[in-house]
Amino acid sequence: MRLALTNLVVDLSHKRDLEKKIIFGQAALEEYKEYQQAVDNVVQAILSLHAENLFAKTWISLQTPRTSGRQDYIKCSCCGEVTAVEKCNPAQEGFICRVCSAKLS
Numbered sequence: 001m002r003l004a005l006t007n008l009v010v011d012l013s014h015k016r017d018l019e020k021k022i023i024f025g026q027a028a029l030e031e032y033k034e035y036q037q038a039v040d041n042v043v044q045a046i047l048s049l050h051a052e053n054l055f056a057k058t059w060i061s062l063q064t065p066r067t068s069g070r071q072d073y074i075k076c077s078c079c080g081e082v083t084a085v086e087k088c089n090p091a092q093e094g095f096i097c098r099v100c101s102a103k104l105s
């Protein structure tokens, strides 16, 4: 079964500037509170919705991967977490994981 999120209730893109300030440790206490309130609002909205209004459910059949599944791992140049090379993006120095890539974009 495949579940796909279909509701933009989780979208906090209007708080992206604030998010970046928090990530880089430049946010004031009031800004942390503002962001936490926005997250709390999203959580409340999610909890108030029925699953059908959040996700599309489909049945799919998956093929067995052709590769052995063996991957090489490196440390993300940004957060230091060990990540599969295939799931990283090249950076100015080394590679950065998808989470860090998203935070920096």
Ligand SMILES: [Zn+2]
Pocket: 076, 077, 078, 079, 080, 081, 096, 097, 098, 099, 100, 101
């Ligand atoms: Zn990272």
